[in-house]
Amino acid sequence: xxxxxxxxxxxxxxxxxxxxxxxxxxxxxxxxxxxxxxxxxxxxxxxxxxxxxxxxxxxxxxxxxxxxxxxxxxxxxxxxxxxxxxxxxxxxxxxxxxxxxxxxxxxxxxxxxxxxxxxxxxxxxxxxxxxxxxxxxxxxxxxxxxxxxxxxxxxxxxxxxxxxxxxxxxxxxxxxxxxxxxxxxxxxxxxxxxxxxxxxxx
Numbered sequence: 794x795x796x797x798x799x800x801x802x803x804x805x806x807x808x809x810x811x812x813x814x815x816x817x818x819x820x821x822x823x824x825x826x827x828x829x830x831x832x833x834x835x836x837x838x839x840x841x842x843x844x845x846x847x848x849x850x851x852x853x854x855x856x857x858x859x860x861x862x863x864x865x866x867x868x869x870x871x872x873x874x875x876x877x878x879x880x881x882x883x884x885x886x887x888x889x890x891x892x893x894x895x896x897x898x899x900x901x902x903x904x905x906x907x908x909x910x911x912x913x914x915x916x917x918x919x920x921x922x923x924x925x926x927x928x929x930x931x932x933x934x935x936x937x938x939x940x941x942x943x944x945x946x947x948x949x950x951x952x953x954x955x956x957x958x959x960x961x962x963x964x965x966x967x968x969x970x971x972x973x974x975x976x977x978x979x980x981x982x983x984x985x986x987x988x989x990x991x992x993x994x995x
Contacts, residue, residue, distance in 0.1 A: 795893075795901055796922045799921040799925065800822075800907065800908045800925045801925070802910070803959055806929040806972060807979065811972070811979070812908040814979070821896050821905045821906065825889065826908070828888050839881060843880055851866065889917075893905050902994060914956075923990065923993075924966050926962045927972055929971075
């Protein structure tokens with residue numbers, strides 16, 4: 794029987810790295826952030842709703858969303874964040890379900906991971922069989938996020954403050970993968986969790 798597993802963690806926790814390792818071990822990964830990017834392509838229904846609410850100032854010259862500018866708006870105002878999530882979350886959930894069904898048709902024993910930063914906050918954790926939380930300390934989160942080069946330190950710190958605290962996420966976890974920056978240890982932890990999930994899948 795296939796399992797649907799939620800994979801989550803704060804900004805810079807190493808969640809994306811973990812998702813890649815799970816894929817290498819034979820898991821299937823549905824990337825919620827990638828789905829969001831597809832849903833907000835110019836003239837898609839979600840794009841129209843977002844632009845209708847937030848205005849043209851959040852667009853690039855090619856009419857794609859300027860994610861940094863939009864992020865700046867929603868991370869400063871909880872009400873605006875709620876509007877954006879109400880536009881995106883239902884569509885993302887629907888697409889995740891469609892993709893999960895497609896994977897299971899081809900592989901009835903599949904381990905399918907939904908890689909989603911807001912898995913718990915959105916309530917989507919209720920739709921999965923198990924939850925994995927990737928937990929990194931604040932310094933690791935900052936260092937990993939700065940390496941990506943998309944955001945300044947103060948922006949990263951504001952996002953960490955705005956996100957659900959790691960300690961609170963752990964209360965929802967069936968499995969916890971600690972990440973303190975040691976890649977070899979992280980690989981071992983990921984493999985252990987993957988093997989545990991395979992055992993559940995028999």
